[in-house]
Amino acid sequence: MTDETTVREDLRRRAADFLAAHDPAATEPLAFLRARYDAGLAWVNFPEGHGGLGLPRALQPEVDRLFARAGAPGNNVRGNGIGLGMAAPTILAFGTEEQKKRFLRPLWTGEEIWCQLFSEPGAGSDLAGLATRAVRDGDTWVVDGQKVWTSHAHNARFAILVARTNPDVPKHQGLTYFLCDMADPGVEVRPLRQITGEAEFNEVFLTGVRIPDSYRLGAEGDGWRVANATLNNERVAIGSGGGTPRGGGMVGVVSDTWRERPERRTPELHDRLLKLWVEAEVARVTGQRLGQKLRQGQPGPEGSAMKLTFARLNQQLSGLEVELLGEDGLRYSDWTMVRPDGVDFTGRDAGYRYLRAKGNSIEGGTSEILRNIVAERVLGLPPEHRVDKHVPWKELDK
């Protein structure tokens, strides 16, 4: 306990000293962010020399608060979620020293935005079945294929990419993980318009893209293991719920509409709203307990379960709001194709929220796959029959 207090105080002093030496108001933002990274105050759980101090992740929020209070510039957390949440921990875990030096600092400062080239039109839930090919040509790899559901691809400088390097072995064994330069002339990005009218995501066509072997992350054929590290980070990010306050998030939006529109209330809608309010509050408390378990190092099998609940509640609540609005629920703000910087599930109008929420049970693992995960890994029920596990990928029925 005393040790922990000392560490916390040391860290506070270190942050205060840094802020005293680098006045946020008088320092150019990028120079400030680079200096903060070099001082180990970017992500304190990362090792020294890579923006951190090798401290527990739990200490980071305090550092962020101190910097925010001092008016320090932000590092584009919203626009670089894939980079910060998924690429960075994977590069840290599997990258060479050279790769960490090259990529982590500009990633954290927001100079280089990252995107993720995983899903394909033919490989959604079955990600390991992906068909994008990478063929070795001396010291480089030549990549051909098509990726989909890529947020930020249109402004990303780099991508994390999984491609098939050996089609002659079973599907999980023939994959390799790469860091891909999105400025390569063989990369073509097209907006993917979705049911809301906007294009949050992209399709990415890869034609003869050349990736140096020094941009390979992990061993050749080890891509599935590396990709799983990335996906586990994604699930942690989605499952933690982000500390929404009681009555906040989607239930807060609908509750506000309820309070503002007494003329639209009916007993039936009231009962549905109260039931969903209860479920949302229970989900919030369940997320809090999951966080407490994770901080104690207890395994939290509720991660996948949390996401199931989150998706269902967002859909039911946003659907209820459209009904509650009645005639106003028949109107939609704007179908124009726009490219938002990020996604806000509770943003825009009720119709948008209703339509966008449909994605919550598909993105980051469909609810059907998550139920399989809970049933098999948590409850220990028998796995689904697999006809593809031991067959060379090229022989599979595609």
Place this chain on the structure above:
Amino acid sequence: MSELDLLYTDVEDDLRASVRALLADRCGAPGVTALYDGDRSIVSGLWKALAADLGLAGLLVPEEHGGAGASAREAAVVLEELGRSVAPVPFLTSSVVATALLLETGAAGAALLAGLAAGERTAALAVPLSAAPQDAPRTTVRAEGGRLTGTVTSVAGALEADVLLVPARAGETVALYAVPAAEAVRTPVVSLDMTRQLADLAFDTASGEPLLTDAAPAIGRALLTGAALLASEQAGLAQWCLHATVAYLKERKQFGRVVGGYQALKHRLADLFTDVESAGAAARQAAAALAAGDPDAELAAVVAQAYCGDLAVRAAEEAVQLHGGIGMTWEHPAHLYLKRAKADQIALGTPAAHRARLAVLADLPPAP
């Protein structure tokens, strides 16, 4: 509401282990099932072992009154275990509701409280099990010259009690009296849940000791404590249903394969797991808020009741259905859990009654 600790301390884990071991030893399904055939022989020995030998009856009683000075968190752990075993003991009615009420009676109830804490006496609040915390006490019992006359139906814990805490109309207010059980005519009720058998009570100029002159607010608070902690019983009951069903479906084979491998059943169980975990968290939140004296403890209690009441019923119904024919038999214990869950859903306010209270607490007013 600040963030409450929703995990279990080492002390709470030890408490759970000793309660579970005792229940495994003395609360087997055959003895519980026998209650439905009129054999109540399991009750008194089991209750004595829990109340006096393990000292659970005094958990919520402060040390100066001879209790353990523990909190709602520990009582909740006990209730989780009692729910897992559908144990037929008056812990909720005597050690939680009646005790919470006596804690508000000052010197008048001190001796009785000490008797409860020691496990020597057992008390029950004479209201219908279905009474919700937010309802004003509705009673036909009248107090005149210190003598009580009237009836109360569907009272839980009265058959095991030796003293009844009886709300009685005295002029404009509802007063509270301690009445020896022998002063009342107790008629056992053939109950949906015989593991918490009800009784109808009749008083005919029964003599009682006055405890409170204006008891309605204290009764409401005691019932709220009961409702908050009943959620833990429901969560424990639901956990048993889930685990028993998963275990059975890993063994049961039809069409040459384990039934638990069919995706239709896997997905149902995954959904049930998700919601059973949520019930555990909601119940823990209600107990922790109560223990901390949190200003939002009432909200946490009504949320937990609104959620856990329905969830426990669903878990028990799924257990019966997914066990197939065996789940419909008298021999298999699933029906014990179904009957308890269905009765618990109505006990201490229905989920709908708790949602109605939530509408006030969360500022979600009804249709005009």
